[in-house]
Amino acid sequence: MNDEWIVTFEIAATLFAGLGLFFVGIRLISEHLRQLADRRLRTLVGRATASDRSAAALGLVGGAISQSIHAVIFVLISLVTAGVLDARRAQPVINFANLGTSLLVLIAALDLSLMVFILVGVTGLLFYFDRDQSARLRHLIRALLGIGLLFLGLIFIKEGAKPLADLPWMTELMSLSAQSLLIAFVTGLVFAVIAHSASSITIVTMALAASGVIDLEYGLMVVYGAGFGTGISTLVLAASHKGLGRQLALYQFILKAMGLALLLPLFWIEFYGGIPLVAALLAALPVGIGFQIAFSYVLYQIACDMVMHPFHHRVADYLERKAPPTAEETLGKPKYLYAGAQNDAGSALMLAEQEQLRLLRHLPEYLDGVRDEIPQPRHDRVSLQRGGTQVADATAQFLDEILSGALSGATLDHAIVLKSRNELIGSLQETLNDLVIEVERARTGKDSAEARALTHGLIETLHMMLLTLNDAARTEDADDIELLQSLTHDRSELMDSIRRRLLTGGELVGSTRDAVFGATSLFERGVWLLRRYSLLLASPEGARHEAPETAATSA
Known part of the structure; x- marks a missing residue:
């Protein structure tokens, strides 16, 4: 044994x-x-x-x-x-x-x-x-x-x-x-x-x-x-x-x-x-x-x-x-891009532009969660951010494949402009997402009423600018573009006055004040990005020539 x-x-x-x-x-x-x-x-x-x-x-x-x-x-x-x-x-x-x-x-x-x-x-x-x-x-x-x-x-x-x-x-x-x-x-x-x-x-x-x-x-x-x-x-x-x-x-x-x-x-x-x-x-x-x-x-x-x-x-x-698609999956699926479309550069650029317009339409929705006028946002911020990022990345890859081909003249110029616009859309998505996070953080403290009053104007102003951007990008009307450029003119003095008010006033303290400071900086960046985008649209004479100077100065 x-x-x-x-x-x-x-x-x-x-x-x-x-x-x-x-x-x-x-x-x-x-x-x-x-x-x-x-x-x-x-x-x-x-x-x-x-x-x-x-x-x-x-x-x-x-x-x-x-x-x-x-x-x-x-x-x-x-x-x-x-x-x-x-x-x-x-x-x-x-x-x-x-x-x-x-x-x-x-x-x-x-x-x-x-x-x-x-x-x-x-x-x-x-x-x-x-x-x-x-x-x-x-x-x-x-x-x-x-x-x-x-x-x-x-x-x-x-x-x-x-x-x-x-x-x-x-x-x-x-x-x-x-x-x-x-x-x-x-x-x-x-x-x-x-x-x-x-x-x-x-x-x-x-x-x-x-x-x-x-x-x-x-x-x-x-x-x-x-x-x-x-x-x-x-x-x-x-x-x-x-x-x-x-x-x-x-x-x-x-x-x-x-x-x-x-x-x-x-x-x-x-x-x-x-x-x-x-x-x-x-x-x-x-x-x-x-x-x-x-x-x-x-x-x-x-x-x-x-x-x-x-x-x-x-x-x-x-x-x-x-198991129906989630909101994030629906938002993250390109609507106009498809395999093989890059073979015809002219048509492909039109499809990429339509995809970008779709992304622009969703940008104002990023702010719905912190707007008093919207009790129930259509989409949550996380789904918008993740889905929008996927579409922006897919569009960027689509444009890279087009640019890798033999392009010349107006087609090449159009592709380069769309590439630049796509980068700005990605930056806007990130900035709006971070802005909403800071505003939500500011409004959860004990000074939420004062924080809400200070951030309300920032949110509503930026929301109005985003709607104007949608109109200008969709119509490429000279008046709409000029209005957008006027709205996004240098606002550094206004933002400095808000920051001085925060420093001298005693309404906000600690993390709430830091969050409002962060929100003002992100608002300023958002306005600057909108300004950059407006200069890439089919704008009136003189606006196109302003883009390189503005970009260089901002950099």
Whole structure:
């Protein structure tokens, strides 16, 4: 008995070491291989179209490169929430990304022991000679080390588990396998949720099956549980997401549930009814049990896609009702820009100008939260800031792509002016956001009444200027532009008088006075930015020539 437990302890230690190496390898691969491919992956996904073929290719490449469905989903979430990709077009990519993660599972079914030993040795030497410190090779070397450690861990698991089949207690345990199928399913599910990877637990299951510890039916239940577990783990990881991000997380959960709804009944019919179905098909393949379990993993991903395909539109409609876009996502999605528009520079500049006018229309809303006349703002400040920043950044990138082309004459001048306007819009967004924060801080102190009286005029004056800017930018009427320039004329004397009043008066003290001081400085900056913008509009004679001088003086 003592000898048996000593052998058991040695086996457990070997398996534990193998699991440790395996998970270190997974971590290195996920961190460094994704660093190598992240930019390319984002570019590929960002160019996705409604074509099923392109969605399949993008998903397969993304899943195979990252070896993490969660990595692909969160890249898609970032692209969808940024307005680069439509949520409906992103959903089919998830189907095939799940299938792409099968690559590692299939490779793990091969006997690569000699290659693994060489790989670990080579990467060890590269580390010894500090080649991993190279900025160009660092991620590649560490990703290769991760691959080597992953497969070395599998070798430990395979070799360590072989003696298990000869132990009496394991023989008794395997005889109870018919009653432990539910445990197998739960085991796969729990490990997939904890490790955030179905492929990882599948590969470990393959190693145990190849050692004779578990049979095919038990392995199938682990795979099915792990597959469904990735749907649950996606929901857990995306718990903080709302709107479009929540849609994609729910889609992954429903996708996995659909595949399980097809395969699990077939398993029970085969197991209890004696009708040869999936397990019989896999067992008939002229390969070992490791490959059979690997193919069951691939089969699960295919089943998910097959069941989802006829219901995709209904599922997408349900998700749009269940998790509609947030205000921030709606505000942050460009309305006029689209891929390929840059090919016609003239039309593209008109689209960029329309996007800028849309951003200008939202600028007065930044102040609604601190205006007495607006009891309930249409949009909250945070959503306006984040959404507006996304659109401004997208417009800036759009204009950069136009400017990188061959432009000349009026088209080049127009593009440069729009680029300058876009920078001013971004500065205005930031300034208005900071101004509202300072005003809110000033009005929350014990001197809130005095602070409200002092800041009321600043807010209303700036709001009126922003409305005038909208009129001038929309119409480019000379009178409107002249009015805006008159309103934004140098107000330094007025602001100095307000500051002197704050210093000499005793109405405000401490943090409240500091907040009002900050608000006056931000108001002054806002007026200066509006002045700069007015000089970039199609203004009367003389105004255009004032821009360089004003900019130089202000700088």
